[in-house]
Amino acid sequence: MFGFIKDKFENFKQAVSNTAQSLVGNVLSNIDETEEQYSEFALDDIEDTLIGADLGVGYAAELVDNLRSKPNAKPSELRNYLKEEFKKTLSNAGSTELNYKDNELNIYFIAGVNGAGKTTLIAKMAYQFRQNGKKVLVAAGDTFRAAAEEQLNIWSERAGADIVRRDKADPASIVYEAIQKAKNENYDVILVDTAGRLQNKFNLMEELKKIKTVIDKHAPDSLRESILVIDANTGQNGLQQAKVFADCVNLTSVALTKLDGSAKGAIILAIAKEMKLPVKLVGIGEKMTDLKAFNTEDFIEALFN
Ligand SMILES: Nc1nc2c(ncn2[C@@H]2O[C@H](COP(=O)(O)OP(=O)(O)O)[C@@H](O)[C@H]2O)c(=O)[nH]1
Numbered sequence: 001m002f003g004f005i006k007d008k009f010e011n012f013k014q015a016v017s018n019t020a021q022s023l024v025g026n027v028l029s030n031i032d033e034t035e036e037q038y039s040e041f042a043l044d045d046i047e048d049t050l051i052g053a054d055l056g057v058g059y060a061a062e063l064v065d066n067l068r069s070k071p072n073a074k075p076s077e078l079r080n081y082l083k084e085e086f087k088k089t090l091s092n093a094g095s096t097e098l099n100y101k102d103n104e105l106n107i108y109f110i111a112g113v114n115g116a117g118k119t120t121l122i123a124k125m126a127y128q129f130r131q132n133g134k135k136v137l138v139a140a141g142d143t144f145r146a147a148a149e150e151q152l153n154i155w156s157e158r159a160g161a162d163i164v165r166r167d168k169a170d171p172a173s174i175v176y177e178a179i180q181k182a183k184n185e186n187y188d189v190i191l192v193d194t195a196g197r198l199q200n201k202f203n204l205m206e207e208l209k210k211i212k213t214v215i216d217k218h219a220p221d222s223l224r225e226s227i228l229v230i231d232a233n234t235g236q237n238g239l240q241q242a243k244v245f246a247d248c249v250n251l252t253s254v255a256l257t258k259l260d261g262s263a264k265g266a267i268i269l270a271i272a273k274e275m276k277l278p279v280k281l282v283g284i285g286e287k288m289t290d291l292k293a294f295n296t297e298d299f300i301e302a303l304f305n
């Protein structure tokens with residue numbers, strides 16, 4: 001495990017505030033806590049509000065059907081009920097600690113659609129690892145967009161990481177080169193940036209598989225995480241993206257970006273529920289320091305308090 005910024009709860013709480021309003025605030029403000037029982041109208045309302053907050057149709061229905069089937073469920077207990085259910089869902093999705101092994105090479109494979117925030121996440125991770133004295137190499141695997149490589153170069157320099165890049169080269173060969181360099185020069189971390197053009201889904205998925213094959217072959221014990229980057233504002237679309245990527249590369253976790261300002265952070269719960277994937281990192285702004293280690297307690301606290 002690795003201790004990414006853990007001390008900025010206030011910023012995190014701020015980033016979760018719109019989600020807290022749409023997911024918890026709106027549900028609670030629509031019910032009458034003095035009623036002894038839920039009316040059918042109230043239950044439908046709760047379900048609609050949960051769906052509107054991007055929790056997903058199936059999950060919202062499950063939560064409300066649970067209440068419906070318990071004749072003595074009380075509106076005054078709704079807050080606690082949701083809190084416990086959300087906690088359960090998150091803990092069932094697995095540990096939120098980023099995997100990291102000291103004194104070994106740690107490879108992080110980063111995937112996601114264009115604009116999700118992959119390159120920014122890599123810069124932020126590189127910065128964090130550098131702050132902790134780790135030797136960091138970035139593999140510029142998004143060779144499709146020239147501007148993307150240049151952006152990565154600037155970010156990496158700023159973060160104090162080294163980079164392997166080669167114009168128009170095959171991404172898998174760049175990753176191969178990065179692995180050789182990392183082994184020869186004792187790097188602690190390789191961050192693998194990738195392309196995200198979903199317009200040509202088949203080619204993209206083949207390219208990602210090829211990169212993973214190179215890692216499996218040349219650094220079989222080093223792949224620490226395969227992280228899918230999802231823009232919080234894409235809501236349920238993000239879940240669809242997750243399914244496409246999960247079908248092709250074995251994902252281990254999710255990084256949710258642009259949570260700042262987003263009211264659709266319930267996607268964290270939807271992904272945990274439907275895909276059993278933990279969110280481990282959260283982007284809460286565009287700056288290098290705007291990265292937060294996700295943890296369930298902080299998230300629940302920010303949602304409900
Ligand atoms: N507000 C906000 N913007 C972000 C965050 N992460 C990335 N961005 C912005 O999203 C845009 C796309 O990011 P980029 O890393 O290039 O996406 P990529 O195509 O997946 O590599 C850029 O303008 C970033 O500054 C975040 O956590 N919060």
Ligand SMILES: [Mg+2]
Nearest residue numbers: 118119142148
């Ligand atoms: Mg990029």
